[in-house]
Amino acid sequence: MKKAALHNLGCKVNSYETEAMQELLERSGYEIVPFEEKADVYIINTCSVTNMADRKSRQMLHRAKKRNPDAVVVAAGCYVQSAGKELLKDPAVDILIGNNEKAKLPDILEEWNRSGNALYLHDMAREREYENLSPGRTSGHTRAYMKIQDGCDQFCSYCIIPYTRGRMRSRSLPDIAEEAEKLAGQGYQEVVLTGIHLDSYGVDLPGEENGLLSVIRRVGQVEGIRRIRLGSLEPRIMTEEFVKSLAGEEKLCPHFHLSLQSGCDATLKRMNRRYSVQDFRECCGRLRTHFDHPALTTDVIVGFPGETEEEFAQTVRFLEEIRFYETHVFKYSRRKGTRADRMPDQVPEDVKARRSDVLLRLSEQNRHAYVSRLCGQAVEVLMEESCRLQDEDCRIGHTKEYVRVAVPGTEDLSNHFCRVHVERCVEDDILYGVLGNDDRK
Numbered sequence: 110m111k112k113a114a115l116h117n118l119g120c121k122v123n124s125y126e127t128e129a130m131q132e133l134l135e136r137s138g139y140e141i142v143p144f145e146e147k148a149d150v151y152i153i154n155t156c157s158v159t160n161m162a163d164r165k166s167r168q169m170l171h172r173a174k175k176r177n178p179d180a181v182v183v184a185a186g187c188y189v190q191s192a193g194k195e196l197l198k199d200p201a202v203d204i205l206i207g208n209n210e211k212a213k214l215p216d217i218l219e220e221w222n223r224s225g226n227a228l229y230l231h232d233m234a235r236e237r238e239y240e241n242l243s244p245g246r247t248s249g250h251t252r253a254y255m256k257i258q259d260g261c262d263q264f265c266s267y268c269i270i271p272y273t274r275g276r277m278r279s280r281s282l283p284d285i286a287e288e289a290e291k292l293a294g295q296g297y298q299e300v301v302l303t304g305i306h307l308d309s310y311g312v313d314l315p316g317e318e319n320g321l322l323s324v325i326r327r328v329g330q331v332e333g334i335r336r337i338r339l340g341s342l343e344p345r346i347m348t349e350e351f352v353k354s355l356a357g358e359e360k361l362c363p364h365f366h367l368s369l370q371s372g373c374d375a376t377l378k379r380m381n382r383r384y385s386v387q388d389f390r391e392c393c394g395r396l397r398t399h400f401d402h403p404a405l406t407t408d409v410i411v412g413f414p415g416e417t418e419e420e421f422a423q424t425v426r427f428l429e430e431i432r433f434y435e436t437h438v439f440k441y442s443r444r445k446g447t448r449a450d451r452m453p454d455q456v457p458e459d460v461k462a463r464r465s466d467v468l469l470r471l472s473e474q475n476r477h478a479y480v481s482r483l484c485g486q487a488v489e490v491l492m493e494e495s496c497r498l499q500d501e502d503c504r505i506g507h508t509k510e511y512v513r514v515a516v517p518g519t520e521d522l523s524n525h526f527c528r529v530h531v532e533r534c535v536e537d538d539i540l541y542g543v544l545g546n547d548d549r550k
Contacts, residue, residue, distance in 0.1 A: 113139040114148040116169055119156025121303050121340065123186060125256045127154045128244040130185070130214050137215040144173075150181045150218065154211075155188030157273050159442040163188055167199075174201035181221060185211055190273035191446065193230050205230055208259075208274055209240040233275030236260070237313075241280075243288050251493045251506075251524045252338075253297040257285050257324055258304030265370075266381045267413065267441065267449040270305060277309045282319065286327050293333030296524060299491055300328060303340040321346070322354055329360045335526070336491065336509060341366045341408070344384050344392035356399035362509040363403035365396055370410050372427025373420040379452070380413060386427060393431050404434040404479065404510035409468060412441040412461030414452035421464050428471055434479040434510070436472035438465050480512055480538045483531050487545060490514045490529050492522040499535060514540040 113134045117127040130152060131141055142148050151173035155166035166188040173182045184196055185206040196202050204221055206214065207230035220226050239259060247253040260275045261268075292300060302324060304310065311319040321339075328337055337360050344367060355361055367389070371377050374386050396403050409424065428436060440461040443450045492506035496515065503515040504522045514529050516522075528545035535541045 110138060110140045111150065112142045112146075112148040113150040113152065114142050114144040114146060114173075115152045115154070116144045116173075117154045118166055118169065119154070119158060119162060119187065121254050121301075122256055122259070122305060123154050123156060125244065125247075125254050125303065126186075126211055126242055127152075128247060129242045130154070130211055132244050133212070133214050137218075145176075147177050148180055149177075150183065151176070152183040152185060152214070155184055155186045157187040157191040157269055159444055161442060163192065170196075170199070171201045181218065183214075183218075185214075187270070187273040189230060190233055191269055193228070197228065203227060207231060208233055209236050209238070212240055212242040233260075233273065236275040237278065239278040239280050241284065243284075245291065247292070247297070251297065251491055252299045252301060253292045254301045254303050255285065255288055255292070255328075256280070256304060257302050258307060258310045261306040262309065263306060263383070264381060266379060266452070267410070267444060267447055269444050269446055272446065274305050277306060277313060279310050279312070279314050279319070281314075282323060282327055285324055286331070289328045289331045289334060293331050296333075298334060298524065298526070299336035299338065300334055301338040301340065302328070307340045308343050308346040322351065325355070325358050325361060329358055334360065336360060336362050338362045338364055338511075339366070341368050343368055344389045347392040347395055349395055352395040352399050362511070363400040364406070364509065364511045365403060366406045366408075367392065369407040369427075371413065371416075371420075372409075372424035373416075376413055376416055376420050376424075379415055380410075380449070386423075390427075390431070402479075402482070402510075404512070405431070406435040406437070406511075407433050408437045408439065410439050410441050411464040411468060412456035412458075414441070414449055414456065415454040416441075416456055425467065425471065428468065428475075432475050432478065433472070434512075435476050436468060438468045438472065440465050476538050477534070480540060481534050483508075483512060483540055484534060485531060487528055487530050488512075488514060488540075488542075490516075490527050492525050492527055494523060495519065495521075498539065498541070503541075505539070512540060513538075514542060516542055516544055518544075 117124050153169045156162040181203045183204040184202045189205045190207050205228050210229045257280045260277045261271045262277045264271050310321045488508045490506040492504050496505045498515050502519045505515040529542040531540045531542040
């Protein structure tokens with residue numbers, strides 16, 4: 110039996126696809142071994158979102174070939190799409206598999222053995238079909254990710270993804286429902302709907318009813334699914350009508366990741382983000398009107414080309430105003446092939462670092478304030494795993510807002526919903542409490 114090892118780089122969509130490729134190999138008779146072990150085939154699902162991601166992808170490909178020079182090393186995914194010609198010259202790489210070709214992995218390996226064909230890559234700009242690639246199971250213990258969409262038509266000036274993932278493509282609703290049923294049958298009670306540009310789901314499908322809301326409602330009908338989370342969204346989808354409809358879906362978690370990137374209109378325009386700061390402000394207001402203290406999280410890029418001290422100050426003031434539960438801060442990283450890479454007034458690295466530190470401190474303050482308000486309350490927690498917290502054995506899980514909560518003890522409560530009375534906030538803004546009488550709902 111041949112041995113195969115897989116390694117994933119990048120986003121949740123990549124991780125989902127890596128799990129699917131692993132299952133395809135298992136069905137074809139491969140034994141899956143850890144990436145650190147000697148294998149006959151190594152598959153690296155690459156990322157190309159930044160120059161650093163490109164470098165990590167190359168490093169992992171070379172590491173695999175070094176581990177076993179006789180192994181077949183497969184580079185798959187976004188870095189292949191962005192640098193296929195370069196990788197063809199790399200002696201560490203045997204097979205190149207682009208996006209929308211991963212479902213053919215076992216057949217590609219067979220063909221390699223017969224003919225030595227190395228290249229499975231096409232122009233993603235012309236791709237209009239959604240690749241039906243989904244794992245029959247997920248590596249998570251209590252939470253399962255479901256990819257429902259691929260590609261992006263937004264062309265933000267800093268982003269290479271529309272070129273590596275192609276145009277927007279939606280998965281069919283019956284196929285989504287079928288996977289949700291399978292996951293529920295395996296005991297998963299929480300699913301996360303994910304994609305490259307989730308807002309766009311359904312725009313390529315016939316019928317006005319085929320939007321993101323239709324997916325939420327259909328998955329919500331699956332018996333056994335008790336929580337639905339959404340991946341990253343943009344403010345333009347959050348109209349009054351849409352938010353009001355979301356609030357009517359009882360299984361939807363009040364946890365919304367809204368991709369801001371900058372709190373300055375001038376910076377947003379250079380980024381080609383198609384909304385204004387006021388649009389974003391109104392979006393957050395609608396969510397807080399229709400949901401009770403929803404957890405709003407965001408991404409912010411500091412040091413984008415041309416970002417002045419005043420523009421950065423506007424971002425700081427906006428973050429102070431909105432008070433996100435969490436802010437993921439990224440220092441702008443130049444990406445060859447994007448418009449932003451060619452922009453003037455590139456910001457020095459030391460300035461990026463200073464601005465990043467400012468926002469990270471603010472994020473910590475806002476997170477602590479949001480989490481602390483739950484002290485003294487009873488919350489519902491989906492328990493996930495055991496941990497050690499302040500020299501004590503605990504079980505830990507998440508609320509519907511995605512706040513971590515720990516309770517003392519060693520009993521296995523994984524995948525149980527428990528009522529927890531929160532007593533205090535401890536390290537890393539983890540809430541600590543005791544089980545109520547109505548645990549294990």
